[in-house]
Amino acid sequence: MYFNLIMPDTAYIVGIVLLPLAGFVLLGLFGRRYFRRASGVIGTVLLLGSTVLALWTAYGYFTTAGKEHGVYQPVYPLKLPWLVFSDRLSIDLSIILDPISVMMIVIVTVVSLMVHIFSLGYMKGEERFGTYYAFLGLFTFSMLGLVLSENIFALFIFWELVGVSSFLLIGYHYDRPSAVTAAKKAFIVTRFADLSFLIGILILGLEANTFDIRGIYDRLPDLFAAPHPAVGLGLVLIFIGGAGKSALFPLHIWLPDAMEGPTPVSALIHAATMVVAGVYLVARLYLLYIWHESVMELILYVGVISAMLAAIIACTQTDIKRVLAYSTMSQIGFMIFSLGAVNYHNLNDDSNALGFSGSMFHLFTHAFFKALLFLCAGVIIHLVHSNEMKDMGGLRKRMPLVHACFLIACLAISGIPPFAGFFSKEEILAATLNANKFVYALALFTSGLTAFYMFRLYFSIFWWKAAEGHVRKGEGGIPFSMKLPLLILAAGSVFAGFVPVSDLVSLAGPLNEHPFGVRAIAPVGIALLGIILAGYLYKKESNRPARARAAFSGLYRLAAHKFYIDELYYFVTKKIIFNGIGRPAAWFDRNIVDGLMNGLAAVTAWVSAKIKGIQSGKVQDYALYFFAGIGGLAVLFIYLYT
Amino acid sequence: MSQVPLTHILVLSTALFFIGMYGLFTRRNLITMLMSVELILNSANINFVAFNRYLYPGKLDGIFFSLFIVAIAAAEAAVAIAIIINLYRNFKSIDVEAADEMKF
Amino acid sequence: MSESPVVFYLLSVVILGAALLAVTSRKIFRSAIWLLFALTGIAGLYFWLQMEFVAAVQIVVYVGGIVVLIIFSIFLTQQSGKDLPAPVRGRAVFSVLAVCAGFVLTCLMITRYAFPNGGNSGMDAVASVGNIGAQLLSTSEHGYVLPFEVISVLLLAAMIGCIVIAMKTKPDNP
Numbered sequence: 001m002y003f004n005l006i007m008p009d010t011a012y013i014v015g016i017v018l019l020p021l022a023g024f025v026l027l028g029l030f031g032r033r034y035f036r037r038a039s040g041v042i043g044t045v046l047l048l049g050s051t052v053l054a055l056w057t058a059y060g061y062f063t064t065a066g067k068e069h070g071v072y073q074p075v076y077p078l079k080l081p082w083l084v085f086s087d088r089l090s091i092d093l094s095i096i097l098d099p100i101s102v103m104m105i106v107i108v109t110v111v112s113l114m115v116h117i118f119s120l121g122y123m124k125g126e127e128r129f130g131t132y133y134a135f136l137g138l139f140t141f142s143m144l145g146l147v148l149s150e151n152i153f154a155l156f157i158f159w160e161l162v163g164v165s166s167f168l169l170i171g172y173h174y175d176r177p178s179a180v181t182a183a184k185k186a187f188i189v190t191r192f193a194d195l196s197f198l199i200g201i202l203i204l205g206l207e208a209n210t211f212d213i214r215g216i217y218d219r220l221p222d223l224f225a226a227p228h229p230a231v232g233l234g235l236v237l238i239f240i241g242g243a244g245k246s247a248l249f250p251l252h253i254w255l256p257d258a259m260e261g262p263t264p265v266s267a268l269i270h271a272a273t274m275v276v277a278g279v280y281l282v283a284r285l286y287l288l289y290i291w292h293e294s295v296m297e298l299i300l301y302v303g304v305i306s307a308m309l310a311a312i313i314a315c316t317q318t319d320i321k322r323v324l325a326y327s328t329m330s331q332i333g334f335m336i337f338s339l340g341a342v343n344y345h346n347l348n349d350d351s352n353a354l355g356f357s358g359s360m361f362h363l364f365t366h367a368f369f370k371a372l373l374f375l376c377a378g379v380i381i382h383l384v385h386s387n388e389m390k391d392m393g394g395l396r397k398r399m400p401l402v403h404a405c406f407l408i409a410c411l412a413i414s415g416i417p418p419f420a421g422f423f424s425k426e427e428i429l430a431a432t433l434n435a436n437k438f439v440y441a442l443a444l445f446t447s448g449l450t451a452f453y454m455f456r457l458y459f460s461i462f463w464w465k466a467a468e469g470h471v472r473k474g475e476g477g478i479p480f481s482m483k484l485p486l487l488i489l490a491a492g493s494v495f496a497g498f499v500p501v502s503d504l505v506s507l508a509g510p511l512n513e514h515p516f517g518v519r520a521i522a523p524v525g526i527a528l529l530g531i532i533l534a535g536y537l538y539k540k541e542s543n544r545p546a547r548a549r550a551a552f553s554g555l556y557r558l559a560a561h562k563f564y565i566d567e568l569y570y571f572v573t574k575k576i577i578f579n580g581i582g583r584p585a586a587w588f589d590r591n592i593v594d595g596l597m598n599g600l601a602a603v604t605a606w607v608s609a610k611i612k613g614i615q616s617g618k619v620q621d622y623a624l625y626f627f628a629g630i631g632g633l634a635v636l637f638i639y640l641y642t
Numbered sequence: 643m644s645q646v647p648l649t650h651i652l653v654l655s656t657a658l659f660f661i662g663m664y665g666l667f668t669r670r671n672l673i674t675m676l677m678s679v680e681l682i683l684n685s686a687n688i689n690f691v692a693f694n695r696y697l698y699p700g701k702l703d704g705i706f707f708s709l710f711i712v713a714i715a716a717a718e719a720a721v722a723i724a725i726i727i728n729l730y731r732n733f734k735s736i737d738v739e740a741a742d743e744m745k746f
Numbered sequence: 747m748s749e750s751p752v753v754f755y756l757l758s759v760v761i762l763g764a765a766l767l768a769v770t771s772r773k774i775f776r777s778a779i780w781l782l783f784a785l786t787g788i789a790g791l792y793f794w795l796q797m798e799f800v801a802a803v804q805i806v807v808y809v810g811g812i813v814v815l816i817i818f819s820i821f822l823t824q825q826s827g828k829d830l831p832a833p834v835r836g837r838a839v840f841s842v843l844a845v846c847a848g849f850v851l852t853c854l855m856i857t858r859y860a861f862p863n864g865g866n867s868g869m870d871a872v873a874s875v876g877n878i879g880a881q882l883l884s885t886s887e888h889g890y891v892l893p894f895e896v897i898s899v900l901l902l903a904a905m906i907g908c909i910v911i912a913m914k915t916k917p918d919n920p
Contacts, residue, residue, distance in 0.1 A: 617745030619738055620667050626841060627663070631848055637853070646754050652856045654758045658765055660849045664862035665769030667832040673820055674774060677781045680812060681765055684788050687804075692765060696796050700872060702881055706890050708800055709882075712807050713897050717904035719812045724908035725817045730823045731914075738830065 012053055013077055015096060016105060017144045019050040020112075023137030023603035031130020034120045040123075043133035044116040047140060049331040051109040058102045062504055072504070076096035076150060076214060088210050096150035096213055100283050104147035107341060107367045108273050110492075112140045115268040118375050121482035122264055122382065132172060136268070139165035143273050147280060152201050153211045155281075159197070159245070162277065163190050168267050170261040182257035187252040193244020202238030206290075207231050217287065225484035232292045239282060239299060246278030247329050248336060249306040253566055255329055259321040263381060266321060267374030270368040279335045279363055286339065286356060286507070296340045302490050303337025304439050304446075306330070309563065313448035315456065316560040319387045321379050323457050324370070327413065330450060331366050335359045337443065338428040341435040351434035357502035358427030364501045367419035368492035369412040375486055376406045379478060380461065389457070394466030401483060403462050405490045410458045412493040420497035422524070423516065427502055429523050430515035447523050451530030459538035535636070651692040658685040672726045672736045676719060683715045753794055761787035772829050774820055782813045799875050 023046040038136040047228035061075070078092040116136060123132055142161035149155040164187075171183030205211045207230050208219060240251075247255035258270050269275070282289060282299065289295060307330045314326035341355035379402050384392055396403040415426070425447065433440045481595035537544045549556050558564070612623075658681055665678030687708045694704025726736055733740045764784035771777040785808045792801035880889050 142714050349802065458828070612746040617742030621743075622839060624667055624844065627667075627844055627848070631844065635851065646751050648861050649856050650754070650758075653853055654761070656849060656852045656856065657762055660770055660845045661762065661765045663848070664841055664845045667844070668838050669769065670831050670833060671774060673816060673823070674769070674777055675828070677777060677816060678769055678836075680781065680808070681784065683766070684785065684808075684873060686789060688791065691792060691795060691800055692799055695797065701888075702872060702878060703888075704880060705797060705800055705873065706882065706893075709803060709888055710897055711902065712803055716807055716812055717901050719815060720908050721904050721911070724912040726819060727822060727912045736823050739834075 004311075011077075013057055013148075016050050016053045016057065016109070017141060017148060019046045019053075020140035020144065024134050024141060026139060027130045027134035030219055031134055032128065034121065036130060038162055039130035039133045040116070040120045042352045043137055044113070044120065046137070047109065047113050047116050050140070050144075051113045054105040054109040057097070058106050061097055061102045062099075072099045074214070074217070079150070082154075083567070088215065089205060090151075091153040091211060091216055092151045093154055094150040094212065094214075097147045097148075100280065101147050103360065103364060103501065103505050104280060107364060108140065108143050108147065111272040111367050111371050112136070112268055114371060114375070115264045118267075118482055118485045119262075119264045119377070121479040122378055123262065124479075128172075132169075133264075135168045136173070136265075139169065139269060139274075143277075146277060149230055151211050152204065152212050152213065155284075156194075156198060156201055159241075159277065160194065163187060163194070163245070166274055168259070169265040169269060170258050172261055174264065177259070179260040182254075182260040186254040186258050187367055190244045190495065195241075196237040197241020197244075200234045200239075200241060203230060203234035203237065207234065215283065216285075231288065232295055235292060235295050236298065238285065239278075239295065239302075242278030242281040243302060244278075245281075246275050246280065246332050246336070247306075248302050248333065249309055250565065251328055252306065252310070253569060256322050256325045256562070259319075259325050263321070263374060263378030266325075267371045267378070270325065271374050273371040275332055276327060276363050276367075277337070279332060279339065279359060281337070282339050283356065283360060288553055289339075290342065293344045296342055296344075297600060298340075299339030300337045300436065300439060303333045303335070303340060304442050305333070307333025307446045308442055308449075311446045311453065311563050312559050314453040315449065316556055318389050320380070320389060320392075320457065320461070321387055323373075323453065324377060327373075327450070327454065328370055330371070330414070330446065331362070334425070334428055334443070334446075335362050335366070337439065338362065338431055341428075341431040341439070343435045343570065351431060354427050354431035354434065354502075355506045357386075357506040358424060358431050360422075360505040361502045362424035362428055364499070364505075365412065365424045365493070365496045368420060368489050368496050369409040372405055372409045372486065372489035372493055373413070375482075376402050376409065379482060379486070382478070384481075391462045391636065392461045393464040394462070396462040401486065405486045405550055406458060406462070408490050408493050410419060410454045414531065415447060415523055416527060416531075416535040417516075418494075418497065418522075420493050420495070421637075422520075423497035424502075425523060426515050426520050430519050433519065444522060444526055448526035448530045451527040452534050455534035456538050457529045459534055463539045465541040489525055645717055648692060651696075652689065655685040655688040655692070658682075658688070670737050672729065672738055673739065676722050676726070679722075680715065680719065683711060687711050731741045750794070754791075757787055757791050758796060760784075761791065772832075774828075774830055775817075777830075778813060778817050778820060781816070782809055785809050785813065797873060799873065799878055 023043045027039045027043060075097040077083075077095050077097060079092055081090050081092050082091040117134070119132065119136070123129060126132060139162065142158050142165055146155055146158035146162060149158055167183045167187040170186055171180050173179045201211070204216075207228065208216050210216060210219070223478070244251040255270060255275070259266055261269075289299070310326040310330035310333060314323050314330065317323045317326060336359075338355045338359035342352050378401070380392065380395065381387055383399070384395075386392075408419065412421040415422045417423075417610070429440065429443055431442050500510075502514070537548060561567075614621075662681030662685065663677045665681065666675055669675050669678060690704045690707045690711070694701070698704065729741060730736050761784055764780045764787060768777050768780035768784055771780060785804065788805040789801045789809070792798075794806060881888060882894055885891050
């Protein structure tokens with residue numbers, strides 16, 4: 001093993017990853033007995049250290065270290081060969097710092113810190129408080145390892161670790177069967193997608209003869225300058241793996257059920273960080289994806305279908321966390337189809353780089369307002385003791401801070417200027433307009449739906465009419481540890497749009513133009529339309545929603561049942577796989593394999609029962625056997641051997 | 643006695659030996675088994691004496707062997723009777739088929 | 747002397763016949779008596795071989811000691827008038843086969859072997875009681891004093907062993 005440091009004074013980067021791991025080990029081993037109440041503080045302090053290091057790294061990278069010729073180059077501070085198969089093919093633990101990984105470590109550490117602080121108050125009094133923080137540390141470690149990993153196979157290892165942490169955290173309240181089922185579902189669906197991810201990695205490794213990103217970038221000019229069918233297949237499989245983790249259609253079924261986990265967990269994992277791992281993966285291999293037009297079309301359509309499907313379903317859901325889960329799925333769909341938005345007929349157009357930058361920008365801003373939405377939901381659920389919208393209503397008087405934060409987040413997600421979501425969404429839509437007009441129309445419609453269902457949620461919770469009797473106390477009872485993250489994330493939702501992320505994180509240097517002028521009119525207009533419609537239906541108590549529901553009753557029922565996709569999956573697995581494959585296999589195992597073993601044992605027992613009579617306990621029998629043996633030996637030795 | 647070849651005496655003692663062995667295998671009473679064992683010992687005794695008389699007439703070693711065999715046979719018979727009495731007390735019979743507890 | 751072989755064959759018929767009856771008789775007491783006859787016949791054989799001392803020892807120890815002991819033990823352990831149970835059928839067949847096979851095998855070996863002839867010199871003079879006694883207790887090269895002492899220890903051990911084995915243990919309750 002050797003350390004190959006290109007920049008020797010960057011050893012502190014490893015600390016970013018290792019501090020949460022230390023938290024996991026410490027709290028996992030000792031948290032239950034020794035650090036009961038202090039484990040939250042320990043986890044938070046370790047993560048604070050990690051966040052500071054991440055911000056310092058980002059500052060160093062974006063201001064001084066990374067810039068070369070106006071474009072940010074990847075930097076490789078660490079390389080540890082681990083499993084070496086040949087001189088070029090090996091699984092290493094190595095770190096890559098390039099714009100997307102630096103942006104991701106900032107997002108992951110900041111949001112994780114907010115969740116750690118929030119959980120100090122939210123999970124107070126839990127029996128397994130230390131275990132919770134240990135799992136959070138494990139997740140943060142895995143996610144940071146995933147984004148910093150330069151070797152694709154090491155990335156896959158961290159990918160799996162992230163899946164495990166998600167399973168552990170969704171099923172945190174393991175005494176609830178619904179939570180256990182949801183955790184299993186999440187793990188199984190993502191595991192199934194990971195199978196195709198693994199096959200894709202192997203194909204890619206075979207074709208490129210290396211698992212390192214650096215090696216792939218080095219060989220880009222000669223090997224990948226033209227579309228390559230095997231590489232294309234590998235990239236499709238890798239995308240399917242990413243689609244599982246990012247809950248894209250049709251592998252999205254686990255995300256709504258994953259809301260069974262505690263709300264801060266949903267904020268961290270299923271809003272801001274883990275579910276964007278698929279987006280990150282495509283971005284990481286973007287320079288390969290660009291060359292394959294058909295794969296990019298697949299990405300485009302899968303993204304936009306996911307976005308639209310999720311938006312339609314979200315309009316009918318009544319559980320606040322489900323609405324937010326579908327909203328997340330929709331926004332991820334936006335990020336994905338933005339990555340696929342490249343105009344292959346006019347490759348020299350500058351707008352082709354907009355898709356990548358816009359997607360990454362949206363990832364950045366989405367982390368802030370989605371985490372804010374989930375944490376606000378956590379506070380609301382904490383006070384109302386219910387997840388259903390019908391138990392809420394008129395809460396704006398009792399919780400002014402949460403009201404303000406929620407409103408900011410809704411405005412941000414709807415893309416209203418000057419909030420954060422406006423800037424990122426504009427870039428996405430501009431890139432799509434440039435690439436494919438039909439998809440642009442669908443994306444525009446989905447933006448409108450986004451504003452509609454988010455404000456449906458907002459008005460139902462904070463306006464409508466006050467629900468009877470559930471809210472006993474107001475916001476004052478909430479500890480500061482739960483209010484602080486809301487404030488910080490709200491500030492982020494307002495100001496994150498002004499961070500020039502799309503200039504920093506881009507394919508080829510700062511963008512030539514930003515689409516915040518004429519092209520912004522249509523999206524903002526349709527968003528405002530959605531807000532007004534939601535206000536009309538939901539602001540004051542009336543029977544308008546009921547009449548609207550009756551008008552669209554068929555479509556409403558279809559959407560409320562999530563388009564029966566879950567039922568289709570159950571049908572396939574239960575009727576076809578279990579009955580067709582599982583049952584015969586079980587029969588074979590029970591009757592033939594076990595039968596063979598039991599048969600052998602039975603034969604042995606039968607033989608044993610037959611010959612046990614030799615040991616009869618009777619002296620004269622023994623004497624006879626003895627004499628027969630002697631006689632035989634005597635004959636043998638006298639007549640045959642002399 | 644030089645008209646009777648040595649082999650005839652040896653055949654006699656062999657027959658006696660195998661009669662004793664048949665009795666050992668077949669008789670169910672412990673005391674009759676003991677009697678068969680005495681027959682076997684006596685056949686060996688005859689062998690010793692015959693060899694001494696026919697092959698080594700100037701020496702006495704065969705006589706001594708047979709004397710010692712008689713002494714040992716006596717001691718062994720005494721111990722065997724003691725054991726039989728003990729067994730009879732435990733199993734209430736001296737049928738050797740009754741003492742078959744060390745079996746499968 | 748032509749009566750020597752006749753005497754021998756007569757003696758061997760007596761011995762073998764008595765032995766056969768001893769191992770096959772159904773009544774235990776008769777079996778003991780047939781054994782007595784067989785042992786006496788063997789003593790007669792010793793007399794015919796002109797080994798008088800051994801014959802005397804045979805009668806005194808075997809017939810007078812061991813057979814009496816056996817008869818005592820018959821009385822101690824069961825009614826001697828009862829019939830003995832028949833042997834197990836399978837075992838009887840196998841043992842007859844085995845015994846006949848062994849007999850045939852051994853006889854073949856005996857008759858094929860050429861025994862060296864030692865002559866008849868001086869057995870009568872040597873095998874006198876005085877000589878036997880002297881050699882038994884002599885410590886010279888052909889003396890048998892060591893086995894003699896060992897035999898006496900063996901007899902002591904056998905005596906003690908018999909007493910211990912056949913002892914009735916005291917009952918536990920006082």
